[in-house]
Amino acid sequence: SNRILTPSIMGFDSLFMLIQTVLIFAIGTVGRTQLGTYPLFLLELGLMVVFAAIMYRWLFTGSGLSLHLVLLIGIVFGTLFRGISSLLQRLLDPSEFMVLQDSMFASFTGVDSGLLQISVLIIAVATVPLVVMRRRFDVLSLGRDTSISLGINHTRTVTTVLIVCSVFVGVCTALVGPITFFGLIVANLAYALCRTFRHAWILPISVLLGVVALVGGQLILERVFAFDTALSIVIEFCGGLLFLFLLLRGSIK
Template sequence: MPPDRRSLPPAVLIAGLGGLAAASIVLFLTVGAKGSWSFILTFRGTKVAAMVLVGYAIAMSTVLFQTITNNRILTPSIMGFDALYRLIQTVLVFQLGSAAVAGFDPRLRFGIEVAAMVAFSWLLYRWLFSGSLRGLHLLMLVGIVFGVLFRSLSGFLQRVIDPNEFLVVQDRLFASFNRVDAQLLAVSALVVLAVSVVVWRKAGVLDVLALGRDAAINLGVDHRREVMQMLVTVSILVAVSTALVGPVTFFGLLVANLAYLLVDTHRHRLILPVAALVAILVLMSGQLVLERLLGFNGALSIVIEFLGGIVFLIILVRRAAR
């Protein structure tokens, strides 16, 4: 009996998305190129690498987070990651001054940011996550409260800071692919690769976790341990992408839900690659629009959150209507 699925066969879908993503990369590298190719390709190549990496990390972290929370309208940012990143940036500039911060070894700063974000989330999980579903909800609630606390603290510091320094802070808080350090890219790529291997091997367990806590326990999955492990994985991915380019909140929500729409399946071995490809495609075309059509007048997060917001509303309204 032929299954009455509306979506394309997975192989076709992945090949198609892969082709589109590759095309968007080529377009991004070549459109409007004037002058020395070796310079342009290196310059834009770094940006492309950053976008691929960040898109991949955000797509994966959002899908994982939604799987363990059994909720498709949450993103890891609910745990206060973005806010913590803001706070770290603000405190650094406030305490040391923008000149000192700019003089930092970028690898050191990156290391500190990632370590702080992962440590924060790990402590929160250890403290609060008892293993029950209520525990997971409590964890998210406390994450939101911490997010508000961090935001208020950085808001306060930004008000009392020297106005020139404030501009520096503000600039750092918009996601941007224009100031990515090539050295950091290599380190991040390694981290993300290592995490991906773990996640790929756990894909079967993830499928089971998506059934919900009771069903997962019934099927013999150590729910508490697996969820803890995935939460830590998510924090690493979010920390890396945030430390690289800054907070891109809405983006994950958008690409994860687009991926669910595209592949009518529960299998993470399909959802994860599709989400990653969608993420790369969206980031590339977004940046292309930003740089070539809008002439750099804005940050990528503005484009993504504008379009993402519209798409997301459409998805929600359509689902409510069904």
């Protein structure tokens, strides 16, 4: 029921930067390189998923807890992670800080092909429970009390969905870097284009919109702007405008 649940608000971007900063602070750029691309990718993904799993399990095992509390705690964790990262970055050697800066912004052009194959496999496996539970999502959209009365285990289903979403977000963030508003744009465009709330239509349309946005945006940057700017900057700008528009219109409750 909440359309502003972005990775940045949940603290995933801040956690990703904290992992990068701690690694360089602890073992340096040489040690980070020796660690290897694949172990580093799996380490980042594992830490982000474990963080989400612990937080969701703690929040949804009690009574009277809502998604608003998840958002609030996500913001608190994000602020904490950014503060620790900022402190450690001030203690880094300037040359190591320059290497760290490359991880601060999303890059869609320098993705490792091997990591891309692993990411596709992980996402494909994580998509299976969503396909199986697609009809339950329609029931969940009726509200907690209604879905429970219709036989849905609300707590377990919502927790499963959020964990799967954390896998998606973790894979994308570890693969290309942190980006805040891309999911906000795609999700709200999918809801606007779909004249139905059936997730059997909303989910594939969201996927197609994401592909069109990334590939089309990269094509425009290449052919029109000659790579004078980064796609992530354009997405952040458009997403920020959409975020303000939704707030001012009163669509988010």
